[in-house]
Amino acid sequence: MSEEWTRTTCPYCGVGCGVLARPRGDGGAEIKGDPEHPANFGRLCAKGSALGETLSRDGRLLRPMVDGAETDWDAALDRVARRFAETIAAHGPDSVAFYGSGQLLIEDYYVANKLMKGFIGTANIDTNSRLCMASSVAGHRRAFGSDTVPGSYRDLEEADLVVLAGSNLAWCHPVLFQRLLAARETRGTTIVAIDPRATATTAAADLHLAIAPGADVALFSGLLAHLAETGGVDLRFIAAHTVGFEPALAEARAFDLAAAARTTELAPEALTAFYDLFARTERVVTVYSQGVNQSSAGTDKVNAILNCHLATGRIGRPGMGPFSVTGQPNAMGGREVGGLANMLAAHMDIDNPEHRGIVQAFWGSPTIAAKPGLKAVDLFRAVEDGRVKALWIMATNPVDSMPEANRVREAIRNCPFVVVSDVCATDTTALADVLLPSAAWGEKDGTVTNSERRMSRQRAFLAPPGEALPDWRQVAEVAARLGFGDAFAHRSPAGILGEYARLTATRNGGRRDLDLGALAGISDAEYDALTPFQWPRRAGEAPAETRFFANGGFYHADRKARFVSTPFRVPAARTSVGFPFILNTGRIRDQWHTMTRTAKTPRLTGHIGEPFVEIHPADAEALGVKPADLAEIESAHGRAILRVVVTERQRPGSLFAPMHWTDQFASQGRIDAVTSSAVDPVSGQPELKITAVSAKRFQAAWYAFAVSRAPFETDGADYFARAPARGGWRAELAGLEEPADWTAFARKALALGEAIEIVAYHDAAAGQRRFVAFAAATFAGAFFVAREPVAAARAWLGERLGERIATEERLRLLAGRPGADVRDRGATVCACFDVGRNEILEAAAQGCATVAAVGARLEAGTNCGSCRGEIARLVGAEANAPRPGGGLRKAL
Ligand SMILES: Nc1nc2c(c(=O)[nH]1)N[C@H]1C(S)=C(S)[C@@H](COP(=O)(O)OP(=O)(O)OC[C@H]3O[C@@H](n4cnc5c(=O)[nH]c(N)nc54)[C@H](O)[C@@H]3O)O[C@H]1N2
Ligand SMILES: Nc1nc2c(c(=O)[nH]1)N[C@H]1C(S)=C(S)[C@@H](COP(=O)(O)OP(=O)(O)OC[C@H]3O[C@@H](n4cnc5c(=O)[nH]c(N)nc54)[C@H](O)[C@@H]3O)O[C@H]1N2
Ligand code: SF4
Numbered sequence: 044m045s046e047e048w049t050r051t052t053c054p055y056c057g058v059g060c061g062v063l064a065r066p067r068g069d070g071g072a073e074i075k076g077d078p079e080h081p082a083n084f085g086r087l088c089a090k091g092s093a094l095g096e097t098l099s100r101d102g103r104l105l106r107p108m109v110d111g112a113e114t115d116w117d118a119a120l121d122r123v124a125r126r127f128a129e130t131i132a133a134h135g136p137d138s139v140a141f142y143g144s145g146q147l148l149i150e151d152y153y154v155a156n157k158l159m160k161g162f163i164g165t166a167n168i169d170t171n172s173r174l175c176m177a178s179s180v181a182g183h184r185r186a187f188g189s190d191t192v193p194g195s196y197r198d199l200e201e202a203d204l205v206v207l208a209g210s211n212l213a214w215c216h217p218v219l220f221q222r223l224l225a226a227r228e229t230r231g232t233t234i235v236a237i238d239p240r241a242t243a244t245t246a247a248a249d250l251h252l253a254i255a256p257g258a259d260v261a262l263f264s265g266l267l268a269h270l271a272e273t274g275g276v277d278l279r280f281i282a283a284h285t286v287g288f289e290p291a292l293a294e295a296r297a298f299d300l301a302a303a304a305r306t307t308e309l310a311p312e313a314l315t316a317f318y319d320l321f322a323r324t325e326r327v328v329t330v331y332s333q334g335v336n337q338s339s340a341g342t343d344k345v346n347a348i349l350n351c352h353l354a355t356g357r358i359g360r361p362g363m364g365p366f367s368v369t370g371q372p373n374a375m376g377g378r379e380v381g382g383l384a385n386m387l388a389a390h391m392d393i394d395n396p397e398h399r400g401i402v403q404a405f406w407g408s409p410t411i412a413a414k415p416g417l418k419a420v421d422l423f424r425a426v427e428d429g430r431v432k433a434l435w436i437m438a439t440n441p442v443d444s445m446p447e448a449n450r451v452r453e454a455i456r457n458c459p460f461v462v463v464s465d466v467c468a469t470d471t472t473a474l475a476d477v478l479l480p481s482a483a484w485g486e487k488d489g490t491v492t493n494s495e496r497r498m499s500r501q502r503a504f505l506a507p508p509g510e511a512l513p514d515w516r517q518v519a520e521v522a523a524r525l526g527f528g529d530a531f532a533h534r535s536p537a538g539i540l541g542e543y544a545r546l547t548a549t550r551n552g553g554r555r556d557l558d559l560g561a562l563a564g565i566s567d568a569e570y571d572a573l574t575p576f577q578w579p580r581r582a583g584e585a586p587a588e589t590r591f592f593a594n595g596g597f598y599h600a601d602r603k604a605r606f607v608s609t610p611f612r613v614p615a616a617r618t619s620v621g622f623p624f625i626l627n628t629g630r631i632r633d634q635w636h637t638m639t640r641t642a643k644t645p646r647l648t649g650h651i652g653e654p655f656v657e658i659h660p661a662d663a664e665a666l667g668v669k670p671a672d673l674a675e676i677e678s679a680h681g682r683a684i685l686r687v688v689v690t691e692r693q694r695p696g697s698l699f700a701p702m703h704w705t706d707q708f709a710s711q712g713r714i715d716a717v718t719s720s721a722v723d724p725v726s727g728q729p730e731l732k733i734t735a736v737s738a739k740r741f742q743a744a745w746y747a748f749a750v751s752r753a754p755f756e757t758d759g760a761d762y763f764a765r766a767p768a769r770g771g772w773r774a775e776l777a778g779l780e781e782p783a784d785w786t787a788f789a790r791k792a793l794a795l796g797e798a799i800e801i802v803a804y805h806d807a808a809a810g811q812r813r814f815v816a817f818a819a820a821t822f823a824g825a826f827f828v829a830r831e832p833v834a835a836a837r838a839w840l841g842e843r844l845g846e847r848i849a850t851e852e853r854l855r856l857l858a859g860r861p862g863a864d865v866r867d868r869g870a871t872v873c874a875c876f877d878v879g880r881n882e883i884l885e886a887a888a889q890g891c892a893t894v895a896a897v898g899a900r901l902e903a904g905t906n907c908g909s910c911r912g913e914i915a916r917l918v919g920a921e922a923n924a925p926r927p928g929g930g931l932r933k934a935l
C-alpha cells in the first residue's frame with residue numbers, strides 16, 4: 044500500500060466528512076480531516092479523529108465459516124447459493140429475505156437490491172434504514188412525490204433561524220453542528236431545539252422546547268394554524284406549486300394555542316415565542332432526525348414540518364428549507380439505489396408499472412418484484428413464523444438494534460438458514476449458519492451519499508486481513524452461482540457505479556430527481572479521481588451546488604407538492620400502573636451504535652464507559668434510587684440493568700437510556716430487549732423513542748470496580764459492564780449475593796492466570812475488600828468491593844496498568860487513589876485532546892472561567908467542539924459567549 048495520504052470518507056455519521064488516512068505500518072493509521080472536502084473543510088469529530096485507533100484486527104472475522112467451522116470461500120458461497128435456491132424452489136421467492144444497512148456502500152447495496160428484486164424476484168430486501176430514515180422517506184414522497192432532501196449544509200450557515208426537531212445534532216452530527224455554531228458567531232442565528240429532554244444540543248440553543256414525548260404533530264400543526272392566522276403564509280407559492288392547503292389547514296386548526304400548549308405540555312408563552320419567530324424569519328431551516336422519525340406518528344410529524352415550509356414557500360432557497368439529516372454514512376445512498384422494501388431502484392417506485400418496465404428492461408432480468416416486500420419489523424415477524432426460511436444479514440446487528448430484540452434473536456436462532464456478512468464477531472454473527480468475513484472501512488472501495496446528497500468516495504488504504512472480501516463481491520458471487528453470472532459480471536466497484544448511474548438516467552428526462560447521467564459508464568481511472576459532488580448531475584454536467592423546489596417542480600405527476608393532513612395521534616405506548624414510565628432511547632457522543640468499532644479505543648470509552656439510565660430527581664426519590672445505584676428497567680418485552688444518573692435534564696415520568704450496549708460489553712445493557720416494535724402505519728418505522736416501562740432499584744448486595752490487563756471473566760456477577768482502559772480493561776460489577784470466597788472470585792474475574800501476586804486488604808466494618816494484582820512487579824489488575832457503589836480513581840487506575848510499581852507505591856494502588864502530588868484525570872470530557880473532567884475542574888479552580896480560557900490552557904474543546912457544552916457546565920459558564928441576536932433565552 045502507498046505511504047501517501049489517501050482521500051476517503053468517514054464511515055460513521057451522515058455528515059460524511061472527508062478524511063485523509065495514511066497507514067502507520069502497525070495496522071493502524073494516521074487520520075486527519077480533509078481540508079478540501081465540502082462537508083467538513085478539514086474538521087473531524089472525536090469519533091472521526093479516533094478512526095486510526097479502531098482498525099486493530101482483534102475480533103475481526105478472517106475466514107468464511109459454515110456451521111461454526113472455518114472453510115474456504117467456494118464452499119461457503121456454494122452453500123449460500125444452494126440453500127437459497129432450494130428454499131426458493133420449494134417455497135417461492137418470498138420465502139427468502141435480505142436485511143442490509145446504511146453502512147453498506149452504494150455498490151454493495153446496488154447489487155444486493157438488483158439480485159433480490161430483479162433476479163430472485165422478491166422485494167424482501169429491507170435495511171436498518173427502516174429504523175432510521177423510513178418516516179422521512181415516506182413524508183418526502185407524500186409531499187414532494189419523491190424522496191428528495193431539498194437543501195445543502197450551507198443552508199444551516201445562511202439561515203437566521205435553525206429549528207432542531209428531535210435532533211441531538213451536537214452529539215450525532217458534530218461537525219455540522221460546529222459549522223452552525225461558527226456561522227452563528229457572525230450571523231447571530233437563533234437556534235430552537237425541540238426535545239423532551241435537555242441535551243448538549245438544547246444547552247446551546249436560544250430556546251429549548253421540552254415537548255411532551257410524541258407531541259410534535261401538535262406543535263407544528265399549531266404553527267401552521269398560527270402562520271395562516273397571522274398572514275405568515277405565501278399565497279403565491281401555495282397557489283402556483285401546491286395542492287391541498289385548505290384541508291390540511293382545517294385539520295391543523297384543531298391546534299389553537301391552548302390546544303397546542305395542552306398537548307405539547309409547553310407554556311403558551313414559549314409556543315408563541317417560537318411561532319412568532321418562525322413567522323417573522325424568512326430564512327428558516329428545520330432540521331429533523333430520530334425524535335421525529337422513530338415514532339408511531341413519524342410520517343405525520345415529517346409532513347407537519349413540511350406543511351409549514353410549503354405554506355411559507357421556504358424551500359430550496361439559500362438558508363431555507365426542511366432538512367432531514369441522515370444517520371449513517373450511506374443511509375441516503377441506500378435510499379437512492381432502492382435498499383428499502385417499498386422502493387424499486389434509482390428512486391423509481393415498485394408500484395409504478397412504467398418504472399418496473401424501465402428497471403427490468405435495463406437489467407435484462409427474468410423477473411421484477413411487483414409488490415412491496417416486508418419492512419424490517421414485519422420481516423423479522425415473518426422469520427419468526429416461518430414464512431421467511433432463508434435470511435442474509437449484511438452490515439447490521441439486529442440482535443442488538445431491532446426493537447423487541449430478544450424476540451428477533453429467537454426468530455433468527457430458529458430460522459432454518461442464516462447468512463451473516465460482518466467484519467467482526469457480534470451478537471448477531473453468533474447465530475449465523477454461514478458467516479462471511481467482509482472487508483472493512485479502509486480496506487474497500489466505493490461511494491457513499493451524505494445528508495446533503497453529496498456523493499464521495501471511500502478509498503482503500505489497507506489490505507483486508509485474512510480472506511475478507513468486499514460485500515458487493517460476496518453478493519455477485521452468489522448471484523453467479525444462482526445462474527445470473529452475466530448480470531453480475533462486475534469486476535470493480537467502478538463498473539457497478541457506472542451501471543447504476545446509467546439506470547438513474549434511463550428514460551429520466553427531468554421526470555425523476557435522481558439523475559447521475561454524468562457518471563454513466565465511469566471508468567476505473569475516473570472513479571479513482573472522483574471528487575465529492577452533489578446530485579443531480581446529469582449527462583455532461585460539471586459538479587455544482589444543487590437545491591430543489593425553489594420554483595416548484597415537484598415530482599408528483601402534476602409537478603405540484605401536496606399538503607398532507609396530519610391529525611394528531613397519541614403515541615402507541617400507554618403508561619399504566621405496571622409500566623408507569625416512558626423510556627426514550629438514543630445516542631451518546633463517543634459511541635457508534637452497537638460499539639463494534641468505537642469501543643476498541645479507551646479514547647472513546649473514557650467519556651461514558653457504562654450503560655446508564657437518566658432519571659429525574661423526583662422520580663429517583665420516589666423509587667428510592669440514588670446516583671450511581673443500578674436500576675432494572677423492564678417492559679412487556681424484556682429487561683435491562685443500567686447505572687442510574689439522576690438529573691434534571693430528564694422530564695419527570697420519562698427515562699433515557701443509550702442504544703449502544705451489547706452482550707459483548709455488559710450483562711444486561713441491550714436496551715432494545717426492552718423497546719417496543721409499535722410502528723408508524725405509513726413508513727413501518729418503529730417507535731424506538733417511546734416504550735412504557737417500570738423502573739426499580741437493583742438490590743445489589745455488593746458493588747465492585749476492577750481493572751485488569753485481561754478482558755475479564757464475568758461469570759458469577761449478576762451485573763457487569765466492561766470497557767477498554769488505557770493499559771487494559773476496566774469493569775463495573777455487582778451481585779445480589781456475596782460469593783463464598785472473595786479472593787478466588789476476584790482472581791477469576793481478573794482473568795490473569797495463576798502467575799500473579801495478590802495483595803489484599805479487608806475492612807470488615809466498612810464492608811470493603813481490595814485486591815491488587817502484580818505480575819513480575821508490574822501492576823496487572825485491581826478489584827475493589829464495597830456495599831455501596833465503589834469510590835476509586837478510575838481513570839488513574841486504568842492508566843497505571845502495566846506500569847512497574849515500586850514497593851512503597853503499592854499501598855497507593857491498594858487505596859485506589861493517587862497521592863496528593865498526582866491527579867486522577869477523571870472521565871474523559873474532550874476526546875480529541877484527551878482531557879479529563881478533573882483537569883478541567885482544576886483549570887476552573889485556577890481561574891479559567893470560560894470555555895475559551897479552558898481551551899487556551901488545555902486545548903480541550905478546540906477541535907471538534909462537541910464537548911464545549913460539558914466544559915461550560917464544569918466551569919460554570921454559559922455554553923456560548925454572548926453574541927448578536929442571542930437574547931431570546933433571557934427574554935423568556
Ligand atoms: N455519536 C453518535 N453519532 C451518531 C450515531 C451514533 O451511534 N453515535 N448514529 C448515527 C445515526 S444512524 C443516526 S440515525 C443519527 C441520529 O441522530 P439523532 O436523531 O440526533 O439522535 P438520537 O439520540 O437518536 O435522538 C435525537 C433526540 O430525539 C429526542 N426525542 C425523543 N423523543 C422525542 C419526541 O417525541 N419529539 C422530539 N422532538 N424529540 C424526541 C431524544 O431525546 C434525542 O435527544 O445519529 C448518527 N450519529
Ligand atoms: N433503542 C434504539 N434502537 C435503535 C435506535 C435508537 O435510536 N434506539 N436507532 C436505530 C438506528 S437509527 C439505526 S441506524 C440502527 C443501527 O443499528 P445497527 O446497524 O445494528 O448497528 P451497527 O453497530 O452500526 O451495526 C453495523 C454492523 O456492521 C458491521 N460492519 C461494519 N462495516 C462493515 C462492512 O463494511 N461490511 C459488513 N458486512 N459489515 C460491516 C459492524 O461490525 C456491525 O456489526 O439502530 C437502530 N436501533
Ligand atoms: S461528524 Fe464525526 S462521525 Fe460524522 S462524518 Fe464527521 S467525523 Fe465522522
Ligand SMILES: [Mo]
Binds near residue numbers: 174175176
Ligand atoms: Mo440511524
